[in-house]
Amino acid sequence: MRNNKWVPIISSALVIGLLSGCGGGAAPKGTAEGTKEESPTQNEIAASFHATIETKAENNTMIIHYKVKNLSGKTKKLTFTSGLEADYIVYDLQGKKVKQYSDEVMATQVMKEIELESNQEIGKEFTISDLPNGRYKIEVFLTAKEEQAKVVTNLIVKNAYSKGTGVLVGQMDPHTIEIDMEGKKIAFQLTEDAIKQLPLLKEGEQVSFLYKGNDDGQKTIQKFVFEK
The missing domain is CATH 2.40.50.140 (Nucleic acid-binding proteins)
Structure with a gap:
């Protein structure tokens, strides 16, 4: 199995980390104040990929774990045009965009390809620290040319700001x-x-x-x- 490296991107407000090579076990379900996992329907992502989100409140921030697993039975290539391999958008209940990760960080402009083998899983971790209390929807997706693996879930922020x-x-x-x-x-x-x-x-x-x-x-x- 090839060892695929994902370059982390760091900003002052948000941190995106690497969770490559994780297992395929499901995380415990709960609310956004604890942990939450929500899987997309078939029309949200291509059948060969499975994407999930887990959210957790921690020290006035929301931790977002995003995972994508190759279920196609064969190796899949993903091509990225920058160091930003994954992105997210937060919407309020009226559908208005509240924030987007790529609007707030600088990504290296470099072409990169990775090969994701069958049953291999890659992941990203986002930390959101500036959302006031309220209910939102968060959409997370890959920025690869071949696949977005988009998934959407509710996000409830409590005891923050x-x-x-x-x-x-x-x-x-x-x-x-x-x-x-x-x-x-x-x-x-x-x-x-x-x-x-x-x-x-x-x-x-x-x-x-x-x-x-x-x-x-x-x-x-x-x-x-x-x-x-």
Whole structure:
């Protein structure tokens, strides 16, 4: 069996990893707050490939395990035009695209071919850390010329971040700002990532952000969100 190497791509917000040569056993089923596996119907992928997604909530992030297995009974060639071998798109319940992995990372422009032998499995792991609480659909697929092996599942994000909007009143100290939310002025602590974004904001303008509160009522902005 050939040893196929997949080059990992790293970004500050998301990490994509390698899970090549995994076994074919099914993961336990559950909800997106724990683990979930969902297999596509026959019209979602070619009959010679089987794709699955497992999702897991961990430390305010969603871990996405995507696996593709060659069930054709013979070796299949996959051709990639960049270092991005797999991609995903997250949609809200209205079908609007919320985020896409390939929009946020840089991939090496290099042609690469791999041969996937019969019953061999390849996989990718995505970490999504900036989705507010809510219900979504996630679509994951290969970027190969010959096969997408697309699979779609529901994604439920809980106990992560809430999304807020309001008018920026001003900065109270290096790590605190005040925002007017529907006539109520609220102080928010800032993470280091949020502090780096402050030069992009102006007092008196409306801002959108992801934040989380604790049991003491303190609210912390994880990052500011710039609507497209």
